[in-house]
Amino acid sequence: xxxxxxxxxxxxxxxxxSMVAILAPAFGLFIVLxxxxxxxxxxxxxxxxxxxxGFVTSIYPTFIALIATTSSAAGIEQLRSRGxxxxxxxxxxxxxxxxxxxxxxxxxxxxxxADLFGYLFGTVLSINDRDLWLIGILLLVVIVFVASFYAExxxxxxxxxxxxxxxxxxxxxxLALAILTGATVTASMRVVGVLMVGALIVIxxxxxxxxxxxxxxxxxxxxxFGLLSVWVGLAVAFYADLAAGGSIVLTTVAMFALAEVVGxxxxxxxxxxxxxxxxxxxSTSSAEPEIDADQR
Amino acid sequence: MDAxxxxxxxxxxxxxxxxxxxxxxxxxxxxxxxxxWYSYGGGEPAVEDVSFQVxxxxxxxxxxxxxxxxxxxxxxxxxxxxPTRGSVELFGESSARFRDWSRVxxxxxxxxxxxxxxxxxVEEIVEQxxxxxxxxxxIFRRHGRKEVLEALDVAGISHLRRRPIESLSVGQRxxxxxxxxxxxxPDLLFLDEPVSGVDAVGRDRFHELIxxxxxxxxxxxxxISHDIGAVMQGATVCxxxxxxxxxxxxxxxxxxxxxxxxxxxxxxxxxxxxxxxxR
Numbered sequence: 001x002x003x004x005x006x007x008x009x010x011x012x013x014x015x016x017x018s019m020v021a022i023l024a025p026a027f028g029l030f031i032v033l034x035x036x037x038x039x040x041x042x043x044x045x046x047x048x049x050x051x052x053x054g055f056v057t058s059i060y061p062t063f064i065a066l067i068a069t070t071s072s073a074a075g076i077e078q079l080r081s082r083g084x085x086x087x088x089x090x091x092x093x094x095x096x097x098x099x100x101x102x103x104x105x106x107x108x109x110x111x112x113x114a115d116l117f118g119y120l121f122g123t124v125l126s127i128n129d130r131d132l133w134l135i136g137i138l139l140l141v142v143i144v145f146v147a148s149f150y151a152e153x154x155x156x157x158x159x160x161x162x163x164x165x166x167x168x169x170x171x172x173x174x175l176a177l178a179i180l181t182g183a184t185v186t187a188s189m190r191v192v193g194v195l196m197v198g199a200l201i202v203i204x205x206x207x208x209x210x211x212x213x214x215x216x217x218x219x220x221x222x223x224x225f226g227l228l229s230v231w232v233g234l235a236v237a238f239y240a241d242l243a244a245g246g247s248i249v250l251t252t253v254a255m256f257a258l259a260e261v262v263g264x265x266x267x268x269x270x271x272x273x274x275x276x277x278x279x280x281x282x283s284t285s286s287a288e289p290e291i292d293a294d295q296r
Numbered sequence: 297m298d299a300x301x302x303x304x305x306x307x308x309x310x311x312x313x314x315x316x317x318x319x320x321x322x323x324x325x326x327x328x329x330x331x332x333w334y335s336y337g338g339g340e341p342a343v344e345d346v347s348f349q350v351x352x353x354x355x356x357x358x359x360x361x362x363x364x365x366x367x368x369x370x371x372x373x374x375x376x377x378x379p380t381r382g383s384v385e386l387f388g389e390s391s392a393r394f395r396d397w398s399r400v401x402x403x404x405x406x407x408x409x410x411x412x413x414x415x416x417x418v419e420e421i422v423e424q425x426x427x428x429x430x431x432x433x434x435i436f437r438r439h440g441r442k443e444v445l446e447a448l449d450v451a452g453i454s455h456l457r458r459r460p461i462e463s464l465s466v467g468q469r470x471x472x473x474x475x476x477x478x479x480x481x482p483d484l485l486f487l488d489e490p491v492s493g494v495d496a497v498g499r500d501r502f503h504e505l506i507x508x509x510x511x512x513x514x515x516x517x518x519x520i521s522h523d524i525g526a527v528m529q530g531a532t533v534c535x536x537x538x539x540x541x542x543x544x545x546x547x548x549x550x551x552x553x554x555x556x557x558x559x560x561x562x563x564x565x566x567x568x569x570x571x572x573x574x575r
Contacts, residue, residue: 033412148432155424158409158416162476165374165486166427167397209413213460216435218415 069182122245401477
């Protein structure tokens with residue numbers, strides 16, 4: 001058995017990390033396509049407030065964070081959908097008010113700085129069984145949700161008005177998406193920390209979008225990139241003695257760069273070989289006047 | 297002729313027989329605006345006291361300059377906006393409460409998801425038009441369904457079936473969206489014609505396709521357009537909008553006066569010449 005699996009904490013980190021690596025990009029795909037990446041950042045600061053309150057009240061901090069993120073997500077979505085505030089204004093208000101509350105709560109009770117550091121930068125190596133159970137349940141909920149509401153989610157990601165006219169209940173879909181984003185952020189926070197949550201939700205998705213042609217491929221690729229990032233990141237962290245959260249996030253960035261290179265290579269070869277597999281030749285031979293791809 | 301030509305002389309110039317058989321006037325109403333008003337955020341009304349009907353089998357063209365409230369009318373009809381005053385009905389039901397969306401197809405001018413490397417093939421986008429409510433197994437559905445292939449064929453883009461939607465030209469995307477809108481065989485088709493990005497040939501083919509959907513597939517069409525000349529050939533009824541209804545009736549009843557009122561300058565002479573050529 002390789003050295004890395006001889007430690008109990010490492011096994012737990014791998015299990016927890018892998019679950020989050022599936023959860024975050026699977027959901028992140030819809031967040032990125034709806035251009036809601038900033039919502040993940042906002043909710044991670046809300047999660048920090050939840051963690052701070054959890055420490056002070058000595059209630060399970062991750063659980064308080066979960067309550068805080070899901071309810072704030074619902075609140076943000078309500079403000080946004082009713083047109084009371086532009087989307088980014090609602091986000092700013094939630095981000096800074098929760099950060100301010102977190103700062104006040106933390107400053108009032110200076111006793112958990114070390115723990116707080118862990119929540120900011122990720123504590124995957126000290127993840128406990130309770131965390132694993134919570135993440136496991138969230139993972140199950142998100143998988144069931146994404147699989148069963150796949151049609152609704154893809155439709156409203158493509159265009160909200162079109163989805164409405166197709167008969168999708170867009171408001172309800174958006175609300176569910178927001179609430180589960182809160183849950184995803186809370187789960188991811190344990191692995192990469194509050195400050196880098198957005199990375200695990202967004203970057204594997206960007207890598208997948210560079211290569212995928214269809215929606216299901218994009219979903220699977222995003223999860224694949226997420227898993228690879230967590231595994232490679234954890235291994236590097238273990239053997240080189242680096243911070244796990246940081247090395248996982250840097251690995252996602254490396255995956256993104258790799259996807260760009262592979263994508264460029266694919267573009268280059270399909271341009272050279274008449275692109276019969278991508279259908280370019282078929283379209284140029286059609287009678288319809290083609291607007292150059294560069295103009296799209 | 298000049299801008300003061302009467303309605304009668306227009307009719308005389310283009311007798312109704314030349315339009316083929318007139319549709320009977322007692323067909324059921326599928327979309328109806330009744331004294332509809334709308335203003336954004338309580339400001340100046342964008343739509344002012346609009347009343348008109350679209351009947352089954354119509355090819356209704358909604359014409360008007362930029363900012364005339366055409367797109368607002370479309371959004372009201374689709375229940376995406378609620379009228380400030382008056383009512384908008386789809387198949388006899390308030391459009392805000394309407395739920396039977398399988399009867400309606402919609403082709404927007406542009407789509408939010410485009411430009412984000414949206415990961416979908418043309419086929420996947422067209423399949424969206426077959427949505428019929430919650431289906432927990434939708435993620436496992438196989439591609440290549442018969443309805444989808446037929447819709448792609450009607451829209452003339454069968455060869456683009458497996459292409460990523462993002463790689464298409466504006467005109468091709470328009471066809472993909474039309475295929476998406478017609479795949480469920482709706483009774484009523486709403487279209488918002490793109491202002492730019494499609495050249496003259498592409499625009500003619502677009503109008504031919506819409507006409508054939510109306511005539512051969514029996515779909516009622518509600519088209520927002522800027523292209524009077526092209527619309528005149530296919531449309532059975534025309535509404536000229538400049539916040540309020542300037543003209544409503546068969547397209548060959550439009551006079552220079554209506555158009556001057558619509559666009560604020562006399563455009564009749566040139567337009568009529570162009571029409572003669574088309575005929």
